[in-house]
Amino acid sequence: MKKLKKRSWAEPFKIKVVEPIKMTTQTQRAKAIKDAGYNTFLLKSDDVYIDLLTDSGTNAMSDNQWAGMMLGDEAYAGSKNFYHLWDNIKKYYGFPYFVPTHQGRAAEHMLSQIMIKPGDYIPGNMYFTTTKLHQELAGGTFVDVIIDEAHNAEKEHLFKGNFDIQKFKDLIKKAGAKKIAYVSMAGTVNMAGGQPFSMANLKQVKKITDKYGIRLWLDATRITENAYFIKKRERGYKSKSIGDIILEICSYFDGIWVSAKKDLMVNIGGFIATRDKKVYDAARNMVVVYEGLHTYGGLAGRDMEAMARGIEEMVLYDNIHARVGQVEYCGKRLEEFNIPMVKPFGGHAIFLDAKKFLPHIKQEEFPAQTLAAEIYLDSGVRGMERGIVSAGRDKKTGKNHHPKLELVRLTFPRRVYTQAHIDVTVESIVEVYQNRKSIKGLKMVYEPEYLRFFQGRFKKL
Numbered sequence: 228m229k230k231l232k233k234r235s236w237a238e239p240f241k242i243k244v245v246e247p248i249k250m251t252t253q254t255q256r257a258k259a260i261k262d263a264g265y266n267t268f269l270l271k272s273d274d275v276y277i278d279l280l281t282d283s284g285t286n287a288m289s290d291n292q293w294a295g296m297m298l299g300d301e302a303y304a305g306s307k308n309f310y311h312l313w314d315n316i317k318k319y320y321g322f323p324y325f326v327p328t329h330q331g332r333a334a335e336h337m338l339s340q341i342m343i344k345p346g347d348y349i350p351g352n353m354y355f356t357t358t359k360l361h362q363e364l365a366g367g368t369f370v371d372v373i374i375d376e377a378h379n380a381e382k383e384h385l386f387k388g389n390f391d392i393q394k395f396k397d398l399i400k401k402a403g404a405k406k407i408a409y410v411s412m413a414g415t416v417n418m419a420g421g422q423p424f425s426m427a428n429l430k431q432v433k434k435i436t437d438k439y440g441i442r443l444w445l446d447a448t449r450i451t452e453n454a455y456f457i458k459k460r461e462r463g464y465k466s467k468s469i470g471d472i473i474l475e476i477c478s479y480f481d482g483i484w485v486s487a488k489k490d491l492m493v494n495i496g497g498f499i500a501t502r503d504k505k506v507y508d509a510a511r512n513m514v515v516v517y518e519g520l521h522t523y524g525g526l527a528g529r530d531m532e533a534m535a536r537g538i539e540e541m542v543l544y545d546n547i548h549a550r551v552g553q554v555e556y557c558g559k560r561l562e563e564f565n566i567p568m569v570k571p572f573g574g575h576a577i578f579l580d581a582k583k584f585l586p587h588i589k590q591e592e593f594p595a596q597t598l599a600a601e602i603y604l605d606s607g608v609r610g611m612e613r614g615i616v617s618a619g620r621d622k623k624t625g626k627n628h629h630p631k632l633e634l635v636r637l638t639f640p641r642r643v644y645t646q647a648h649i650d651v652t653v654e655s656i657v658e659v660y661q662n663r664k665s666i667k668g669l670k671m672v673y674e675p676e677y678l679r680f681f682q683g684r685f686k687k688l
């Protein structure tokens with residue numbers, strides 16, 4: 228008799244409302260992807276079966292969050308939902324001051340304008356697209372000081388989001404501490420594949436910023452996932468709660484910014500929270516210009532109530548365990564079929580290694596773009612390219628960047644899909660893998676000037 232291998236968890240919720248999704252035929256999908264110029268960003272959502280494009284704002288809210296929406300206090304000033312959210316930010320993140328924004332990049336814009344002077348440097352653990360753009364628009368230069376392992380898809384490392392302490396010290400020596408606007412740390416690191424930093428590494432960074440009087444800020448958008456990995460992987464944290472780990476992380480920082488569209492399991496929202504009164508005063512003043520009064524920051528009262536309740540749910544162990552567990556389940560099943568992927572598996576997504584998946588397609592023929600289109604064609608599952616198309620061109624020479632990583636990202640919205648959806652996704656990827664030799668690359672026929680991955684169009688070779 229086969230020995231029972233017990234799985235340790237299932238989703239800590241049941242389904243109350245369902246949203247039907249369209250089942251399409253291969254013929255319909257062939258037309259849809261051709262019409263979309265072989266770019267999954269240009270597909271109509273209605274033509275997508277399982278949507279793994281992003282986990283940003285695509286999460287399922289709980290009944291408690293929806294109930295909270297009905298209690299929206301839509302006063303222009305001083306909404307009670309604002310105060311509920313503020314209370315929870317003090318309680319769960321530990322910061323006394325807070326400014327709401329309509330989403331994460333609005334917080335990045337204001338912080339960059341407030342804290343960066345032209346010519347300043349901002350060190351961080353790998354860039355994030357919108358974060359870096361706002362730092363540059365404020366006249367700063369972002370410097371990547373993440374450990375080398377983060378740039379290597381196959382290299383197994385428990386904390387690929389860690390700062391390389393030597394790189395960080397070298398920058399301080401070269402630029403001078405006064406020229407460093409602030410340290411911009413992120414956890415988990417999205418572009419490295421959803422990889423965490425360790426508490427030990429954060430403490431080392433903090434020692435240095437204290438010594439030189441440099442401000443330390445955190446992109447806490449995915450901090451629940453980072454806290455989960457610390458609990459699972461770092462000595463001394465096994466019996467600590469997710470909530471306590473988040474509070475400890477935040478205790479080392481001067482402030483954080485957050486896109487609530489991720490961990491907080493809402494469809495829109497963001498905020499700044501800090502213990503720095505000066506930055507708070509500046510942000511509270513600036514938010515009125517760009518977002519709205521400081522007690523709503525571009526959000527409806529009901530949105531703030533859903534965020535306040537989302538914070539209470541994000542720290543529940545079973546919730547984050549099931550979320551990261553679903554990603555891991557997908558990765559482990561793909562591993563059984565030797566599908567090439569970034570490892571270890573991240574907190575929010577699986578990254579397929581398109582260079583290894585389609586070795587016969589040259590990087591100039593867009594292997595990751597091709598793979599994302601082929602998976603959609605096979606089953607209606609939508610992922611996205613993270614490779615040569617996303618990397619864009621060199622500003623000076625106009626030539627294509629050739630990133631080391633050529634990936635297709637499959638991102639899992641929180642609480643949205645079932646295990647059967649994951650199984651269908653796995654089966655489709657395996658099917659495409661088994662037929663990979665017959666797949667041909669693409670040629671770009673339309674290239675927009677900015678962020679070409681969103682709107683670029685392709686043709687089959």
Ligand SMILES: *Cc1c(COP(=O)(O)O)cnc(C)c1O
Pocket residue numbers: 283330331332333355357358413417446448449486487488489496497
């Ligand atoms: C999504 C995201 C942002 C930007 O937030 P938006 O709400 O999309 O504007 C910033 N940092 C990280 C790590 C993110 O994942």
